[in-house]
Amino acid sequence: MNSIVTHKQVLKAKSNSSQVNCIDIIYGSDENYQFGAGVSAVSLLINNPHIFFRFHFFFNTVDTQFLDKLRQITEQFSAEIIVYELDNALLKKLPSSDVWSSAMYFRLIAFDYLSSDYDYALYLDADVICNGSLGLATSLIENSVCGVIADDLGVRTKSGSRLRTPELVDTYFNSGVMFVNLKKWHEEQITTKCFELLSADNAKVLYKYPDQDVLNLLLKDKLVLLDKRFNTIYTLKNELYDSTHQKYSDIITTDTVLIHYTGVTKPWHTWANYPASQPFYRALEQSPWAITDLKPATKFVERKKEYKHLFKQGALVAGCISGIKYLFEKLNGKKR
Incomplete structure (x- = not known):
């Protein structure tokens, strides 16, 4: 070993x-x-x-x-x-x-x-x-x-x-x-x-x-x-179905010690800036990294989520570009 x-x-x-x-x-x-x-x-x-x-x-x-x-x-x-x-x-x-x-x-x-x-x-x-x-x-x-x-x-x-x-x-x-x-x-x-x-x-x-x-x-x-x-599990996919972006507080409470962001979308992705992600952003601000280090979609499974979140956030142009890339990769069988 x-x-x-x-x-x-x-x-x-x-x-x-x-x-x-x-x-x-x-x-x-x-x-x-x-x-x-x-x-x-x-x-x-x-x-x-x-x-x-x-x-x-x-x-x-x-x-x-x-x-x-x-x-x-x-x-x-x-x-x-x-x-x-x-x-x-x-x-x-x-x-x-x-x-x-x-x-x-x-x-x-x-x-x-x-x-x-x-x-x-x-x-x-x-x-x-x-x-x-x-x-x-x-x-x-x-x-x-x-x-x-x-x-x-x-x-x-x-x-x-x-x-x-x-x-x-x-x-x-x-x-x-x-x-x-x-x-x-x-x-x-x-x-x-x-x-x-x-x-x-x-x-x-x-x-x-x-x-x-x-x-x-x-x-x-x-x-x-x-x-x-x-180990309070929260998926940022929930934000796609919550127009208020406040329902997360029913899960992530003042007693929560460790938040586990499961699912494809992570708080360090460029399309994941929601109130639910703020514990990550607070740590980011005090770290050697910066907002410019946030990660764009690079995998097919990430692209599939990225465009949906961008549309939800009203970023229509960016969402369209991401969606087109997703469709192109899907049609060409690029799923990695």
């Missing part, structure tokens, strides 16, 4: 020595989500100024400009950042899709790799933004492999039926937020067992959400359920 990690770089503030008491945060993403992961880290820092964070970024590739911005974060917030570069050739052989790349498996590598040096860590998807004080104690998971947040009842019910494991109706969780007891993870050989299930010939047929499904099957008796405020 360690051979997958090819390079490690430690970034820390010159004025800050290593601290014993801190919270370790893990991100794993490809180049398409790195910007989001960087802003997500800043959202944790600005909402938890009295906590020392050590961030672990697991990437398949990273450029010098991105590293420079991470260095700026360490100096600005006196944080520590460790960047791990992966050779993900083997991971690319596992089930993936246009929406979920092999980067979804980076977390599995990270949990096992870090278990030799650290006891606990909080994993966050790049599209998770902090909106309040974290307040997670390791005592919550000292007797379990991990702490997770149960998905909505409809998802749990369908997943239990789909995976032929009815008891998952009580525990099926979204893997975008996982508070992990790294030692127990390693002892239980969870990463190895995940890859065994994912390497089966029929894995792509069996698992609709590959990494998430196998994690649920393996951890159903080894987890602790945490409060929903630590």
Whole structure:
């Protein structure tokens, strides 16, 4: 497993020595989500100024400009950042899709790799933004492999039926937020067992959400359920059906700590500037990145959403241009 990690770089503030008491945060993403992961880290820092964070970024590739911005974060917030570069050739052989790349498996590598040096860590998807004080104690998971947040009842019910494991109706969780007891993870050989299930010939047929499904099957008796405020799921697709753009506040409340922006449209997309995205924008303003770094649609699945949101926002010319590009790609079979 360690051979997958090819390079490690430690970034820390010159004025800050290593601290014993801190919270370790893990991100794993490809180049398409790195910007989001960087802003997500800043959202944790600005909402938890009295906590020392050590961030672990697991990437398949990273450029010098991105590293420079991470260095700026360490100096600005006196944080520590460790960047791990992966050779993900083997991971690319596992089930993936246009929406979920092999980067979804980076977390599995990270949990096992870090278990030799650290006891606990909080994993966050790049599209998770902090909106309040974290307040997670390791005592919550000292007797379990991990702490997770149960998905909505409809998802749990369908997943239990789909995976032929009815008891998952009580525990099926979204893997975008996982508070992990790294030692127990390693002892239980969870990463190895995940890859065994994912390497089966029929894995792509069996698992609709590959990494998430196998994690649920393996951890159903080894987890602790945490409060929903630590993984409040919100899809910006909702904005297409809400002319007021205020209904999000029924989901993202003042108690919400971690917002998980699921779906194709992310808050870092150029067409996603809604009130629901403001926690991301607040972090962006205090980060080394700027509005000009927001991402336009580059994939077919993104273009399919972009033009609809632009029309909803009244940007008719931009929406028409995006729609024409979408139709052109659709007619020419360019769906990647």
